[in-house]
Structure formats: structure tokens, C-alpha cells
Amino acid sequence: MKKLLLTMSAVTGILLSAGCPLPTHRGDTSGDVTPQRYAITVNSTGEVNGEKVTASVSEATEGTIVTLSATLDSSTRKVSFSTSESGITPHTIFTTNCKTTFIMPAKSLAITATFADKPSAATPDNRTANTVSFNMHYVHSGTFTMGEDMTTPAPEITLTKDFWMGETEITQGLWEAVWGLTWPGTAPAEVPGDGDSYPAYNVNWYDAVAFCNLLTQADDSIATTELVYYSDADKKTAYTKEDAKNNVPVYVDWSKTGYRLPTEAEWEYTARYKDADNSVWNGGDHVSGGPEYTNPEIENYGWFNENSHEKCYEVKRLTANALGLYDMSGNINEWCYDWIASYKPISQSDPVGPENGTRRILRGGSWSFGEEYMRVGNRYNYTPSARYSTFGFRLCRTAY
Incomplete structure (x- = not known):
């Protein structure tokens, strides 16, 4: 239950x-x-x-x-x-x-x-789906300045609910254990990287949404009534792989606690995290867990075009941030839930972006991008149906 x-x-x-x-x-x-x-x-x-x-x-x-x-x-x-x-x-x-x-x-x-x-911040929770294990880390609710050091306006954002964030990007091993061996687009290759511990890529936003529902169903500790994504406005019909194949519109039940994509605010909050209890945050011009993006030491925190040799890498090879999360900067761009829109110059609680749009948010940069894309305040966006070898995602779950 x-x-x-x-x-x-x-x-x-x-x-x-x-x-x-x-x-x-x-x-x-x-x-x-x-x-x-x-x-x-x-x-x-x-x-x-x-x-x-x-x-x-x-x-x-x-x-x-x-x-x-x-x-x-x-x-x-x-x-x-x-x-x-x-x-x-x-x-x-x-x-x-x-x-x-x-x-x-x-x-x-x-x-x-x-x-x-209740769990302390960064507490890992080991989960298993179809014999493949993965970790989610606990994140306390709090307030931060989104886009600080990067943009004006930089709104004050409050996340009112605790949540869990994936320790790593979704791996190819977990993807295949849940989705199956047939990939929705091009299967991973030796270049940019192929193996169970490499991040899953060549998945679009719709694929990621369908995967989250499948993972909720595969996790025996979560009731199937807690699915987050639906294909109908009444939120009665679960979103499926077939829906993703046809780019069917997605409806969200935010009250549910199954697996889902992080909102853009949740992603930046966890990427900036340094010591939220004492209101200490990394600047938006830093890489996650590390220094400013112009500092050569950023190569210890993320894979980008200067240190990747034109490929991605197995997760958890570099230094984690203060929450114990790896590769928040670099390796693979990570889909977030939100449609792209300009920041509003007002304080907000639990923002999820506009109701409609044409392009979804990706965060973090990738193995083929420059260091400026690894800044935790940097925003990137693309059409949600696009599949590229630099696009993947990370899991999130509302904690209650």
C-alpha cells in the first residue's frame, strides 16, 4: 500500500x-x-x-x-x-x-x-523496480531565489512540500527493466555511450512521462492509484507508451505521489542546494555542488564539451552536490515538466509553468554543450517530441 x-x-x-x-x-x-x-x-x-x-x-x-x-x-x-x-x-x-x-x-x-x-535532507531511499535498484534522495521544502545571478527578474520561489529527487539521471538499465528492450527512438550506441550504468537518452518528454507511470506501477510499494499522468482531462485514464508514441496531451494530478518529472523550480532548487536550513545556496552561475562555471575545477562536477571527449559517461563518476545528487550539471540535459515562459516578477509558491506552450524546459547541460550551459540557473528548451543523444531525465516524487 x-x-x-x-x-x-x-x-x-x-x-x-x-x-x-x-x-x-x-x-x-x-x-x-x-x-x-x-x-x-x-x-x-x-x-x-x-x-x-x-x-x-x-x-x-x-x-x-x-x-x-x-x-x-x-x-x-x-x-x-x-x-x-x-x-x-x-x-x-x-x-x-x-x-x-x-x-x-x-x-x-x-x-x-x-x-x-522525518528524514533529514539528502537521506537516500533505495527503491527497486523489476529487480533494478535506484536511489531517491529526500529534499525539504523551502524558499530560494530562482534565476539569481542569471536573469532579471529573479523571483522568490517557495516549495511548500517535501519531495524526493533521483540520485542520478535515469540509467539505461532501469529504463530497459521498466520500458522493455525496444526503445521508443534510436537505441543507445557505443558512442555516445551504451551500458546499464549510462544515462538513458534519445527519449523525448512524452516518453519520460509514460516511463514515470510505468515505474510507479512497477514499484510494489506504491499504489497504482498514485499515478500522476493521464491522457484525459478527468484524469481517469493513465498515460501510456502508446500515448507517448502519438504525442497525446498530458494531464497531471499534482495530488498524487507516484514518480514524475521535476518541475523547473524543483530542479533548480535541488541543483543550487548547499545548506537550505541555513539559507545558503550556490549561485546561479555555479555548477551544481561546485564553483562558478568559469573555474577549471568544474570538470570534477560535470561532463561537458571540454572534458567529455564527445561522449557521455556512467552516472556517479564525478562529485555529487550537497544533497548527494550526481550529474545535475553536465552529462545529459534533463527534461523538466514545465513549458518555457519568462519568469514573473512576483513571489510564487509551487510553480508548474504555463498551462500551454510549444517547448518544454531542459536543465543541466550535457556532454556536448559548453560550460555555460552547466550553470544551475541556465535554462534550455526544446519541442517535447524531440529525441536526441543529449536528452534524458531524472525522477521526482512528492513526499506526501
């Missing part, structure tokens, strides 16, 4: 939900028979300093919307919920001002609430 993550302020009441659809009520509707009521119990473990979870009611009829309220000791704490009822997905809650509920099943329900500290 799938876990949802929520960050909480000190001693804040939180509401949770499994997001199950409201079932059609069954039973006598004549009013002559009293509907059966089922018990709800909440058992807690790991709580400190008065932390607790309470249900809005102690018993309810089938189909009743039930609210759980949690009180946490501080913003560094979390509470996870689990139940043996297969119709209800457990969640891990980390954030403030979130209201969720679950639908009462036709049986008594025992819920376990497990309190613990």
Missing part, C-alpha cells in the same frame, strides 16, 4: 485521507432498518510530548466520511498510518493545513499511527 507524507508545524492539527472513492450505499433505504455501525480504533506508537491521533467519530456506517486529526510535537516529526483494510491506503503525514479523509468500509477498522522523526 502507498504512503503519503505530510510536514507539520509544532503542535498542529492535521487531517488525513486515503482518497478512496465514495461507494454507492448498499442496504435498505426505506428507513425501517437502522444501518449497521462499525467501530473505529486508533492505536499509536512512538509518540512523544503529547503527540496523538484522534478520529472524528468512534463508530460509523458504511460510506461515512471519517476524519483523522493528528497533533505533532514539531515540524521535524511525522506520523504514518496503516490498516489491514485493503480498501484504505495508509499515509505518512508531514505538512500543515492539509485536510484529508477516508471512507468507512463495511467492517470495523483498526488504524495504527506510528510517530517518528
